[in-house]
């Protein structure tokens with residue numbers, strides 16, 4: 001999986017942290033850190049986090065097949 | 070109102086395979102463009118995200134693979150590891166450094182910026198910059214050796230974030246800043262002074278108002294940094310964070326309006342000639358583009374912000390896919406975030422030219438507040454520290470240029486006092 005969070009949009013609601021605690025964490029009051037490249041095994045959890053985010057800040061897709069270089 | 074001309078394009082070439090280019094490519098498909106999309110990029114990697122490189126990647130909180138997620142069904146053709154060396158708008162083709170050419174119906178210039186190097190830096194040895202994944206990997210490997218002291222040169226966002234991350238790894242850090250406080254150009258003296266206090270509190274040896282006379286290689290990975298006041302700092306790693314240079318050299322001779330401030334475009338993201346005419350089928354967006362901002366009375370803006378790269382790439386895509394009909398305008402209000410010493414700093418608007426600053430919620434002392442910037446009578450930007458939820462409320466005020474200060478003598482704002490702002 002590949003994950004990116006639009007941190008302009010993120011308001012540290014932490015819903016993603018509850019949905020996928022191994023892949024999202026809040027440090028301090030508002031610093032969201034996340035794993036940008038979790039394994040495909042995490043897919044269900046990550047998709048739950050995408051859905052849980054109240055401001056729709058998270059984008060995630062499975063890894064791209066190695067395409068034309 | 071501008072309308073798109075001509076027949077629908079069949080091949081769209083995007084030069085620069087990073088955040089803006091990928092955002093444009095995705096938007097092209099969302100707009101229903103079914104022709105060929107070719108992304109040309111000089112870096113070997115698929116588009117990846119840069120902001121984590123100075124934050125969680127640097128302090129080892131996650132690996133260096135920050136590849137941007139991409140819908141699997143976009144059908145993009147990547148030409149990676151290949152630099153564009155020229156643009157010929159009349160023949161409608163991009164010339165590649167390897168001698169090849171790619172014909173286009175429309176082209177997007179999204180070549181962004183690169184780190185400004187220390188004069189004479191060979192890109193190896195004890196001197197580092199931080200812009201690319203490869204930079205992050207080389208710097209990370211060096212920090213893993215736990216050099217005796219790391220010197221960070223520069224007081225902009227990347228220098229400050231990197232100093233914070235490296236200090237969080239338990240390494241000794243000296244940060245040398247030419248200005249009176251860090252981030253003064255970006256956020257003004259009040260917020261910059263708060264960041265300086267936080268940095269010193271975290272144990273960073275922050276030297277302000279100090280220039281560097283020279284950096285001498287001292288064999289292997291060691292260097293000596295000579296400060297203008299005579300002091301010499303022996304170090305095992307120097308991170309040069311002196312801002313960015315726009316990647317426009319490859320456009321020489323293309324007839325576009327290009328300068329150090331980037332590629333000049335109109336609000337519809339179309340490249341312009343030096344006398345202001347639209348260059349047919351050539352668009353530019355992201356860090357490399359300079360656009361007239363409706364929010365700031367048509368003033369030309371060029372920012373190096375993630376949010377702008379995404380938004381402007383999308384507007385450009387919409388207009389590139391269009392065949393007839395009205396064109397979309399990039400009426401974006403710039404925004405930005407940074408993570409510093411566990412604090413989240415967010416900015417909306419552009420404080421350039423602001424001469425007054427006022428804290429409107431919270432206090433600087435608590436390190437939790439919202440502040441607004443005034444230029445003359447107008448509110449031009451707002452900043453939050455650990456108060457992100459309040460910031461969107463100020464967007465509208467900035468977009469409409471609400472009066473500054475917004476309210477004086479209000480009973481619930483006893484401490485409200487705008488004060489002069491210095492940004493140099």
Ligand SMILES: Cc1cc2nc3c(=O)[nH]c(=O)nc-3n(C[C@H](O)[C@H](O)[C@H](O)COP(=O)(O)OP(=O)(O)OC[C@H]3O[C@@H](n4cnc5c(N)ncnc54)[C@H](O)[C@@H]3O)c2cc1C
Nearest residue numbers: 085087088089111120152153180181182355356373374375
């Ligand atoms: C360490 C770091 C931290 C950051 N943190 C933040 C942050 O916290 N918040 C924020 O808002 N912004 C941040 N930014 C800025 C943000 O990453 C940029 O605004 C964004 O990357 C701009 O995207 P872009 O696609 O326009 O340009 P770039 O990302 O610069 O991409 C341009 C691409 O074009 C390639 N290229 C250049 N010339 C050629 C050529 N001739 N031919 C082919 N390819 C070429 C380049 O190699 C590059 O891959 C940060 C940047 C860095 C480096």
Ligand code: SF4
Nearest residue numbers: 010011013014016053
């Ligand atoms: S759920 Fe969304 S807003 Fe909340 S912390 Fe996660 S990304 Fe940010």
